[in-house]
Amino acid sequence: MAYKFEGSDTSGTFGWYFQRVTGLVLFIQVLVHFYISHNTWDSGHDWATIIARLSNPYMRTFYLVFVALALYHGLNGLWSVIRDYHMKPGMRKAIFAVIMVVGIFIGVLGFITMLTLPNIQ
Amino acid sequence: MRYVKHYGTWGYILHRLTGLALIGYILIHIYLVSGLHNKPGWQSEMQIFRNPILMVLEWCLFSIVVFHALNGIRIFIIDYFNGARYHKQLLTAVLVFSIILFAGMGAIMFF
Numbered sequence: 001m002a003y004k005f006e007g008s009d010t011s012g013t014f015g016w017y018f019q020r021v022t023g024l025v026l027f028i029q030v031l032v033h034f035y036i037s038h039n040t041w042d043s044g045h046d047w048a049t050i051i052a053r054l055s056n057p058y059m060r061t062f063y064l065v066f067v068a069l070a071l072y073h074g075l076n077g078l079w080s081v082i083r084d085y086h087m088k089p090g091m092r093k094a095i096f097a098v099i100m101v102v103g104i105f106i107g108v109l110g111f112i113t114m115l116t117l118p119n120i121q
Numbered sequence: 122m123r124y125v126k127h128y129g130t131w132g133y134i135l136h137r138l139t140g141l142a143l144i145g146y147i148l149i150h151i152y153l154v155s156g157l158h159n160k161p162g163w164q165s166e167m168q169i170f171r172n173p174i175l176m177v178l179e180w181c182l183f184s185i186v187v188f189h190a191l192n193g194i195r196i197f198i199i200d201y202f203n204g205a206r207y208h209k210q211l212l213t214a215v216l217v218f219s220i221i222l223f224a225g226m227g228a229i230m231f232f
Contacts, residue, residue, distance in 0.1 A: 020200065023193045030186060045167040047160050067151060074144035081137050106151050113155040 015076055022073040029066050048120075055119045067110035075103045132192055132212040139189040146182060180230055184223040191215045 036053070038044045043053070053059055079099055087095070124134050156163050169175060195211045198204035204211055 020197060024197065027190050027193060030190060034183075034186075041170075045170055047157070047163050047167075050157065070147050071151075074140070074147050077137075077140045078144050081141065102148065106148050109155050110151040113151075113157060117157055 015080075019073060019076055019080075022069045026066075026069055026073055029062070029069070032062070033066065051118060052120055054114070054117055060114050063114050064111060067107060067114070071103050071107050071110075075099050129209050129212060132195065132208070132215070136189060136192045136196070139185045139192075142185055143189060176230060180223075180227055183226050184219065187222045188215065188219045191218055 036043065037050075042049045044050075054063070079096065082095055083092075124130055126134075153166075156166060170179070192212075192215050195204065195208070195215050198211060199208050
């Protein structure tokens with residue numbers, strides 16, 4: 001591929017490695033997520049059922065981790081697909097900035113959702 | 122960019138395409154779930170998911186997740202367990218398991 005990568009030999013290694021680590025964790029999390037939240041129609045769509053489930057602090061912690069890892073893994077994957085295409089440096093920075101802004105916005109939104117939902121004991 | 126379309130490359134191409142679909146879905150999904158703060162709005166919104174067309178789309182989403190997850194395991198095997206020697210057989214296994222799980226989920230959802 002004809003583009004110059006501004007970085008040392010090892011830059012990017014962490015991203016490569018962490019993509020595999022997060023992938024493995026997400027594999028387990030997505031199984032749990034499907035099992036608990038789409039077992040019945042109500043478990044995935046009924047407000048009271050969802051709120052009752054999310055009143056459990058362990059469940060909320062699970063979803064905070066899930067949101068963070070899924071966004072990291074997904075946006076890092078998106079960025080590595082985009083990086084395969086030749087871009088001008090300005091374009092490269094602009095796309096990276098858009099990905100970061102979208103990721104932070106949706107990540108904060110997800111965290112706020114999880115942390116401020118009503119608790120039903 | 123052009124991709125060489127050998128059998129094993131399809132794993133690479135499909136992993137990318139399903140990954141792109143999934144990040145798009147996740148962004149929308151997290152945004153929509155923030156609607157839990159509005160109980161009446163949430164309840165009327167969720168009635169949409171009784172529509173069979175959306176159920177079929179959810180079924181397709183499941184198949185995308187399953188393929189991406191299983192192929193992710195395949196990538197893990199290739200990277201850490203010398204799977205490059207048998208990555209084509211692994212891709213066949215991934216596809217076979219994906220189709221079995223897709224059919225199984227269809228049976229659970231629609232029968």
